[in-house]
Amino acid sequence: xxxxxxxxxxxxxxxxxxxxxxxxxxxxxxxxxxxxxxxxxxxxxxxxxxxxxxxxxxxxxxxxxxxxxxxxxxxxxxxxxxxxxxxxxxxxxxxxxxxxxxxxxxxxxxxxxxxxxxxxxxxxxxxxxxxxxxxxxxxxxxxxxxxxxxxxxxxxxxxxxxxxxxxxxxxxxxxxxxxxxxxxxxxxxxxxxxxxxxxxxxxxxxxxxxxxxxxxxxxxxxxxxxxxxxxxxxxxxxxxxxxxxxxxxxxxxxxxxxxxxxxxxxxxxxxxxxxxxxxxxxxxxxxxxxxxxxxxxxxxxxxxxxxxxxxxxxxxxxxxxxxxxxxxxxxxxxxxxxxxxxxxxxxxxxxxxxxxxxxxxxxxxxxxxxxxxxxxxxxxxxxxxxxxxxxxxxxxxxxxxxxxxxxxxxxxxxxxxxxxxxxxxxxxxxxxxxxxxxxxxxxxxxxxxxxx
Numbered sequence: 001x002x003x004x005x006x007x008x009x010x011x012x013x014x015x016x017x018x019x020x021x022x023x024x025x026x027x028x029x030x031x032x033x034x035x036x037x038x039x040x041x042x043x044x045x046x047x048x049x050x051x052x053x054x055x056x057x058x059x060x061x062x063x064x065x066x067x068x069x070x071x072x073x074x075x076x077x078x079x080x081x082x083x084x085x086x087x088x089x090x091x092x093x094x095x096x097x098x099x100x101x102x103x104x105x106x107x108x109x110x111x112x113x114x115x116x117x118x119x120x121x122x123x124x125x126x127x128x129x130x131x132x133x134x135x136x137x138x139x140x141x142x143x144x145x146x147x148x149x150x151x152x153x154x155x156x157x158x159x160x161x162x163x164x165x166x167x168x169x170x171x172x173x174x175x176x177x178x179x180x181x182x183x184x185x186x187x188x189x190x191x192x193x194x195x196x197x198x199x200x201x202x203x204x205x206x207x208x209x210x211x212x213x214x215x216x217x218x219x220x221x222x223x224x225x226x227x228x229x230x231x232x233x234x235x236x237x238x239x240x241x242x243x244x245x246x247x248x249x250x251x252x253x254x255x256x257x258x259x260x261x262x263x264x265x266x267x268x269x270x271x272x273x274x275x276x277x278x279x280x281x282x283x284x285x286x287x288x289x290x291x292x293x294x295x296x297x298x299x300x301x302x303x304x305x306x307x308x309x310x311x312x313x314x315x316x317x318x319x320x321x322x323x324x325x326x327x328x329x330x331x332x333x334x335x336x337x338x339x340x341x342x343x344x345x346x347x348x349x350x351x352x353x354x355x356x357x358x359x360x361x362x363x364x365x366x367x368x369x370x371x372x373x374x375x376x377x378x379x380x381x382x383x384x385x386x387x388x389x390x391x392x393x394x395x396x397x398x399x400x401x402x403x404x405x406x407x408x409x410x411x412x413x414x415x416x417x418x419x420x421x422x423x424x425x426x427x428x429x430x431x432x433x434x435x436x437x438x439x440x441x442x443x444x445x446x447x448x449x450x451x452x
Contacts, residue, residue, distance in 0.1 A: 030443035047114035072410035152207035163196035176418035278372030292391035
């Protein structure tokens with residue numbers, strides 16, 4: 001016969017325990033077993049007043065943010081509603097059935113205030129990296145670096161052409177604009193001094209106008225990851241404007257910070273061809289780090305004449321020797337900031353039988369050489385070796401991190417504005433990715449009991 005629900009909601013007392021309803025294999029239960037925030041209140045204590053009413057527990061706010069980025073809940077309002085309704089979320093946040101969930105406005109107040117002043121999200125990220133190191137997931141021998149473009153919270157249809165904006169007083173009062181104007185006067189300017197931006201966003205001027213994102217043109221920020229290639233653990237993260245020069249500079253910052261914070265110094269680092277600048281390669285060689293980076297060779301000629309590879313460089317004498325045995329010398333003057341020119345004598349070239357194959361249209365042969373060509377030669381010598389090929393295979397792991405970020409975590413467009421907002425979002429995303437990786441590899445749930 002047809003059944004009828006007999007349950008009632010008119011009981012006065014219930015025996016209910018959240019611990020019993022969250023499955024042992026639940027992702028949040030496994031993350032909770034590897035997440036330690038016991039130090040959080042101690043580090044944030046100087047940023048709270050010693051008088052007044054008790055504040056919302058900062059650990060509760062961080063745990064709710066972790067849930068938001070773990071389950072792609074981008075809105076603070078929706079996050080508060082989800083924690084109110086979901087029992088597993090309440091359990092992870094240490095909330096009982098009758099405990100109130102903080103108001104959504106509490107997140108913005110703390111995020112723009114004491115959280116940024118204390119750089120607490122960076123500290124949480126570093127504490128998670130330390131847990132990964134304790135679990136043996138970070139080997140520290142091989143690193144990989146890359147950047148991915150994330151769309152900024154700025155409309156690509158509302159832009160101002162050029163690099164100058166006549167800011168009004170109301171616009172100057174906005175946090176992203178104020179941050180941008182302050183950064184212009186500092187050492188780490190968000191723009192490229194050698195090439196002014198083509199367009200600026202009036203709502204988020206730190207974002208760069210780029211064609212590298214998911215749209216043909218848009219404003220975006222670059223998410224820079226430095227990963228350990230053993231288990232693809234993110235050992236550092238940095239937010240920059242979407243410009244190649246900024247991404248290369250961020251690599252040096254992340255490597256130095258990983259050594260200072262975690263005593264991690266890799267033996268090799270893998271990256272794509274965009275990172276193979278002379279300055280970057282020289283910087284890596286000076287620190288005894290093998291650069292497993294493909295190097296563009298622009299010296300080969302396609303017209304059948306002699307290329308630079310046909311000339312021998314004598315480092316001791318700082319000269320080039322041509323196939324005929326003549327010498328090409330340099331004045332030492334640097335052009336375009338990074339190029340030296342070695343020139344042969346006009347008299348030597350006029351008498352040389354190889355002139356039709358060497359410099360048929362010029363009175364004498366000229367060879368350009370990068371000031372960091374020694375580092376480029378060192379990197380070229382590594383190409384094709386077995387460690388280089390292995391690093392190129394392992395470098396693909398960083399692409400999986402970006403794919404997981406955009407596909408599983410849904411971080412394709414930022415919600416916060418300004419470089420500090422991008423930095424907050426990128427830190428939280430890296431925290432969640434490392435926690436999920438750590439939980440999947442270390443926090444193995446107990447086997448389910450067999451049912452007879």
